[in-house]
Amino acid sequence: MLAAVLQIRAGTLQVLLWQRAQEPDSGRWALPGGRLGDDEDVEASVRRQLAEKVDVRDVTHVEQIAVFSAPHRVPDVRLVATAFLGLVPSDADPAVPPDTAWHPVARLPDTAFDHAEIIRDARDRLRAKLSYTNLGFALAPRVFTISALRELYVAALGHGVSATNLQRILTRRKLLVPTGGTALPGPSGGRPAAEFRFTDRALKVTDAFAVLRPPPGPGAAGCGVGDSPGGGTPIPVP
Amino acid sequence: MLAAVLQIRAGTLQVLLWQRAQEPDSGRWALPGGRLGDDEDVEASVRRQLAEKVDVRDVTHVEQIAVFSAPHRVPDVRLVATAFLGLVPSDADPAVPPDTAWHPVARLPDTAFDHAEIIRDARDRLRAKLSYTNLGFALAPRVFTISALRELYVAALGHGVSATNLQRILTRRKLLVPTGGTALPGPSGGRPAAEFRFTDRALKVTDAFAVLRPPPGPGAAGCGVGDSPGGGTPIPVP
DNA sequence: TCTGTTTTCGCCTGTTGGTCGAAAACAGGT
DNA sequence: ACCTGTTTTCGACCAACAGGCGAAAACAGA
Structure with a gap:
C-alpha cells in the first residue's frame, strides 16, 4: 500500500514524501504507506494511512495505479x-508531520526503492485523465477563475494550455458551470x-x-453483464 | 493472482473458466490463478499460472486490471x-484441461466469489482500449480481412461497427497495413x-x-521525470 | 480621459468520426 | 457471353470538435 499524493503548489506539481530514518534506504525519501489491515480493503487502507500524514478531508480523489x-x-x-x-486541491495546505515534505515531481530528491517509478506512473495517470475526465x-x-484553472492544468500537464480552449x-x-460571481481584479487592473x-x-x-461508438439510440438501456453501455444497437441481427 | 482470459469464439466474447471441485463455492466457475512465487513479479506469475491452462504462446496480451x-x-x-x-486471438484454439471451458461473457454460469465483477471490469477495459489503442x-x-476484423469488434464492443469507419x-x-494479398471469396461469391x-x-x-495536447514542436524531447512527453512547449516562461 | 492590463467572446480553420451510396470484383445460372 | 446476386472497396458529404487569433469588454491607475 503506497500513495503518491499530488498537489499543485506554487505553480508546480508536487508529491508528498517522507524521509526514511531507518535502513534500508535510510535518509532517502519514500512514499507514505503501510500494511493492509484485516477489516479493510486496499482503498480504505490507503485512506487510513494517509490520515496519519495529511487531513483526509483534503484528499479529493484516490485511485489505484498498479501493483x-x-x-x-x-x-x-x-x-x-x-x-x-x-x-489534493491547490487551496488546501494540510499540516504534515516533521519528517514529511512536498517535493516537485520534476525534481525529485533521492528516492527510496522503486518509488520514483511509481511517482512517474501516478503523474502520467493524472495527465491522461485530465484529458478525458473531469479529474481537474x-x-x-471549489470555485476558481479560468486563468487559475489554466495554471493548474499547465503545472499538471507540463506544457502550455490555451485558456480559451x-x-x-x-x-x-x-x-464546468459559472457561479455567477466574479473575482476581484489583480493589483494591475484588468x-x-x-x-x-x-x-x-x-x-x-x-x-x-x-471512438467507434454506437449510434445514439433513444435511451432505454438494460444493464446486464453483456449489455452495451450507451444504448445503441445491441447488435445487428444476422 | 487471477486472470480473465478473453477470446472471441463463434462471434461471441468468451472467458476461460474453471469449475471448482472443492469448497468453498464448489461447483461454481472461477477464474484461473494462483499464488505469487518468490522469484517472479505478478505478471510473470500470471503467465506461469496460465501455462497450466492454455498454451502461453496463444496469449497475445496481458495487463493488470486492479486489486x-x-x-x-x-x-x-x-x-x-x-x-x-x-x-487470445480468435484463430487460436488452445487445448484446455477437462475442468475448464469457455463461457460467453454475456451469459455467465454461476461464478465463484467476486469473479463476475472481475470479468465485467476486464471486459470494460478491453472495450475502452479498443477505442484508443491498437489492442485489436x-x-x-496475424492477417485478416476488414469484415473479419469488424466482426471481432462487434463481438467485443457489443454493438454494431461500420466496416468503412x-x-x-x-x-x-x-x-493497419494491407499485406497485398486477398482472401478467397465466400461460397456465394462477392x-x-x-x-x-x-x-x-x-x-x-x-x-x-x-485533448489539450501541446503544440506540435519540432521534436527534440528530453526524458527526465518532469518532461512533457510529446515535445511541445515545455512551459511558457512568465 | 487616456493608457495598460486582463478577461471574454466570436470567427475561422483543419481534422476527425460517422453515414451513405456508387462502383468494383467475384460466383453461379441462363 | 450476359445477367443477377453478393460482398467488398472507395469516394463524397456532413456534423462535431479542437485549436488559434484578434477584437471587444471591463477594470486600475495616471
Whole structure:
C-alpha cells in the first residue's frame, strides 16, 4: 500500500514524501504507506494511512495505479505494494508531520526503492485523465477563475494550455458551470474574471471520448453483464 | 493472482473458466490463478499460472486490471487478488484441461466469489482500449480481412461497427497495413477481400486521443521525470 | 480621459468520426 | 457471353470538435 499524493503548489506539481530514518534506504525519501489491515480493503487502507500524514478531508480523489511486485524491489524482504494516486486541491495546505515534505515531481530528491517509478506512473495517470475526465475538480478549489484553472492544468500537464480552449472544452462537456460571481481584479487592473465550479466533484469519464461508438439510440438501456453501455444497437441481427 | 482470459469464439466474447471441485463455492466457475512465487513479479506469475491452462504462446496480451481486496471476498481466508486481463486471438484454439471451458461473457454460469465483477471490469477495459489503442491486434489473427476484423469488434464492443469507419480510423492512425494479398471469396461469391495486418503486435496508445495536447514542436524531447512527453512547449516562461 | 492590463467572446480553420451510396470484383445460372 | 446476386472497396458529404487569433469588454491607475 503506497500513495503518491499530488498537489499543485506554487505553480508546480508536487508529491508528498517522507524521509526514511531507518535502513534500508535510510535518509532517502519514500512514499507514505503501510500494511493492509484485516477489516479493510486496499482503498480504505490507503485512506487510513494517509490520515496519519495529511487531513483526509483534503484528499479529493484516490485511485489505484498498479501493483509493484519485482522480487527485490525492497532489499531483504519480499514486499508487494499496491500503488495509489491521491490528489489534493491547490487551496488546501494540510499540516504534515516533521519528517514529511512536498517535493516537485520534476525534481525529485533521492528516492527510496522503486518509488520514483511509481511517482512517474501516478503523474502520467493524472495527465491522461485530465484529458478525458473531469479529474481537474480534484486539483482545483471549489470555485476558481479560468486563468487559475489554466495554471493548474499547465503545472499538471507540463506544457502550455490555451485558456480559451480549456474553457470551451470543459463547458461543452458540461463539466464546468459559472457561479455567477466574479473575482476581484489583480493589483494591475484588468477585467474581473468570472468564477466557475465543476458540476460534479466525483470522477466522471467523458462519454464521447470513445471512438467507434454506437449510434445514439433513444435511451432505454438494460444493464446486464453483456449489455452495451450507451444504448445503441445491441447488435445487428444476422 | 487471477486472470480473465478473453477470446472471441463463434462471434461471441468468451472467458476461460474453471469449475471448482472443492469448497468453498464448489461447483461454481472461477477464474484461473494462483499464488505469487518468490522469484517472479505478478505478471510473470500470471503467465506461469496460465501455462497450466492454455498454451502461453496463444496469449497475445496481458495487463493488470486492479486489486480486489474486500475483506470477505473469499470466505474464511483473507485473500487479496491482483486481477489481470489476458487476450487470445480468435484463430487460436488452445487445448484446455477437462475442468475448464469457455463461457460467453454475456451469459455467465454461476461464478465463484467476486469473479463476475472481475470479468465485467476486464471486459470494460478491453472495450475502452479498443477505442484508443491498437489492442485489436490481440484479438485478431496475424492477417485478416476488414469484415473479419469488424466482426471481432462487434463481438467485443457489443454493438454494431461500420466496416468503412473501422478501416479508416485504423489506417489513419497507421495501425493497419494491407499485406497485398486477398482472401478467397465466400461460397456465394462477392468481391475478394483485401488482407490486412496490424503494424505492431505490442500495445501502442494513439497519441492524438489526448485533448489539450501541446503544440506540435519540432521534436527534440528530453526524458527526465518532469518532461512533457510529446515535445511541445515545455512551459511558457512568465 | 487616456493608457495598460486582463478577461471574454466570436470567427475561422483543419481534422476527425460517422453515414451513405456508387462502383468494383467475384460466383453461379441462363 | 450476359445477367443477377453478393460482398467488398472507395469516394463524397456532413456534423462535431479542437485549436488559434484578434477584437471587444471591463477594470486600475495616471
